[in-house]
Amino acid sequence: MLRIAVLGVGRIGRMHAANIAAHPRASLAGVFDVNEAAATEIAESLATVKFAAAEDAFASPEVDAVLIASSTATHADFIEMGVAAGKPVLCEKPIDLSLERVDACAAKIAGTSVPIMLGFVRRFDIGHRAVKQAIESGRIGELHQLVITSRDPGMAPDAYIEVSGGIFRDMTIHDFDLARYFLGEEIATVTATGSRLVNPALMERCGDYDTVTITMATASGKQCLITNSRRAVYGYDQRVEAFGSAGMITTDNKPLDNTRFHGAGLTGQAPALLDFFIERYDDAFAAVIGEFVDAAEQGRAPEVGFADGREALVLAEAALKSIAEGRTVSTSEIG
Ligand SMILES: NC(=O)c1ccc[n+]([C@@H]2O[C@H](COP(=O)([O-])OP(=O)(O)OC[C@H]3O[C@@H](n4cnc5c(N)ncnc54)[C@H](O)[C@@H]3O)[C@@H](O)[C@H]2O)c1
Missing domain, CATH: 3.40.50.720 (NAD(P)-binding Rossmann-like Domain)
Incomplete structure (x- = not known):
C-alpha cells in the first residue's frame, strides 16, 4: 500500500x-x-x-x-x-x-x-494512447502532421487569469506536452499568433491572449498545429488528428452520452460535451495515479517526468518570444 x-x-x-x-x-x-x-x-x-x-x-x-x-x-x-x-x-x-x-x-x-512525475494528464487519455499506439506501430506510416485542438468551455475567473502566467504557460502547456508525446522527437521551431478576441480588456490588462495558434516543426520536418481558445460556446473541445504517409487517426470529443436525436428538419443532433477537464479526463486522472503508484512501487522513473515539464515550459517561452518579436523562434534560443 x-x-x-x-x-x-x-x-x-x-x-x-x-x-x-x-x-x-x-x-x-x-x-x-x-x-x-x-x-x-x-x-x-x-x-x-x-x-x-x-x-x-x-x-x-x-x-x-x-x-x-x-x-x-x-x-x-x-x-x-x-x-x-x-x-x-x-x-x-x-x-x-x-x-x-x-x-x-x-x-x-x-x-x-x-521518482518525480508531472501531472500531464492528457498522455493518459485512452484516445490519446490509441493515437500514440497508431503512430508507434506504423499504422499511419510516417507521422507528417499533427493537429491539436484545445478550447475551454468558458473564460476562467479574472482572478485566475491574472495569476495564471498566461495562456501558453497555463493552458497550451498541456498541448505542448501532448505534441512532444506524439511527435516522439524534440521540437526545433515555434511560430505563434496571439489575439484578444474573447475578453480584450482583461487580456490587455494582463498582457495575455485568449485565442492562440501555434505552428511547430521538428528538425526532421514533422509539423504540428495547435489551436487554443479560452471560450468555445459549445463546450470543452478536445480533438487530435495525426496524419501520416499511410493514413490518419483522430480522436474526438466526449459527449454526455452517445445518443443522436433526429426530428423534423434535423438529423444527428448529439448531446452537449462533457464539461470540463475533470469530467472529460476522468479516466485519465485515475490512470495518472495508477502510473504514479506503479513507478513509486518499482522505484523507477514515471512515464512523464521533470524534464518533460521543463521542455513544455521552453515551448511556452518560445511561443511568447515568437509573438513579441514577430518571427519563428528556435527552441535552442530558449534557456
Ligand atoms: N492537470 C490539469 O489538468 C490541471 C488542471 C487544473 C489545475 N492544474 C494545476 O493544479 C494546481 C492547482 O490548481 P487548482 O485549479 O486546483 O487551484 P485551486 O486554487 O482550486 O487550488 C489550489 C489549492 O492550493 C492551496 N494552497 C496554496 N498555497 C498552498 C501551500 N503553500 N500549501 C498547501 N496548499 C496551498 C490553496 O489554498 C488551494 O486550496 C495549479 O498548479 C494548476 O496549474 C492542473
Missing part, C-alpha cells in the same frame, strides 16, 4: 485525493492546505488526517509519497522538499512559471533517483 499525502485540496487536489483513496494499492495518508476549511472538509469526507504544515507531511513516517496540487508558486519548493525527504512526488503542471526557477530546482535535485 503506497501511503500518499496531498498538498493543496482545491479544484484538482480534492479530485486526486479521492482517486488515491479509490486506488487498490494506495491510501490517502493525509492532506494539507493553507486554506484550513478546505483541508478539514476533505480530511473529514475522505476519512484521513490533516497536517498542520507541508513540512509535517514530508517528515511523517506514515507518508511514503506526496502529490502536489497546491498553487503553482509552491510546486518547485515542494518538489525539492520531496526529494530531500526521499519521497516520490507527483506534481501538477506547471513546475513553475519561471524557467529560471525550474532550472534552479533541477540543479538542486540533480542526480536524484527519487
Whole structure:
C-alpha cells in the first residue's frame, strides 16, 4: 500500500485525493492546505488526517509519497522538499512559471533517483494512447502532421487569469506536452499568433491572449498545429488528428452520452460535451495515479517526468518570444 499525502485540496487536489483513496494499492495518508476549511472538509469526507504544515507531511513516517496540487508558486519548493525527504512526488503542471526557477530546482535535485512525475494528464487519455499506439506501430506510416485542438468551455475567473502566467504557460502547456508525446522527437521551431478576441480588456490588462495558434516543426520536418481558445460556446473541445504517409487517426470529443436525436428538419443532433477537464479526463486522472503508484512501487522513473515539464515550459517561452518579436523562434534560443 503506497501511503500518499496531498498538498493543496482545491479544484484538482480534492479530485486526486479521492482517486488515491479509490486506488487498490494506495491510501490517502493525509492532506494539507493553507486554506484550513478546505483541508478539514476533505480530511473529514475522505476519512484521513490533516497536517498542520507541508513540512509535517514530508517528515511523517506514515507518508511514503506526496502529490502536489497546491498553487503553482509552491510546486518547485515542494518538489525539492520531496526529494530531500526521499519521497516520490507527483506534481501538477506547471513546475513553475519561471524557467529560471525550474532550472534552479533541477540543479538542486540533480542526480536524484527519487521518482518525480508531472501531472500531464492528457498522455493518459485512452484516445490519446490509441493515437500514440497508431503512430508507434506504423499504422499511419510516417507521422507528417499533427493537429491539436484545445478550447475551454468558458473564460476562467479574472482572478485566475491574472495569476495564471498566461495562456501558453497555463493552458497550451498541456498541448505542448501532448505534441512532444506524439511527435516522439524534440521540437526545433515555434511560430505563434496571439489575439484578444474573447475578453480584450482583461487580456490587455494582463498582457495575455485568449485565442492562440501555434505552428511547430521538428528538425526532421514533422509539423504540428495547435489551436487554443479560452471560450468555445459549445463546450470543452478536445480533438487530435495525426496524419501520416499511410493514413490518419483522430480522436474526438466526449459527449454526455452517445445518443443522436433526429426530428423534423434535423438529423444527428448529439448531446452537449462533457464539461470540463475533470469530467472529460476522468479516466485519465485515475490512470495518472495508477502510473504514479506503479513507478513509486518499482522505484523507477514515471512515464512523464521533470524534464518533460521543463521542455513544455521552453515551448511556452518560445511561443511568447515568437509573438513579441514577430518571427519563428528556435527552441535552442530558449534557456
Ligand atoms: N492537470 C490539469 O489538468 C490541471 C488542471 C487544473 C489545475 N492544474 C494545476 O493544479 C494546481 C492547482 O490548481 P487548482 O485549479 O486546483 O487551484 P485551486 O486554487 O482550486 O487550488 C489550489 C489549492 O492550493 C492551496 N494552497 C496554496 N498555497 C498552498 C501551500 N503553500 N500549501 C498547501 N496548499 C496551498 C490553496 O489554498 C488551494 O486550496 C495549479 O498548479 C494548476 O496549474 C492542473
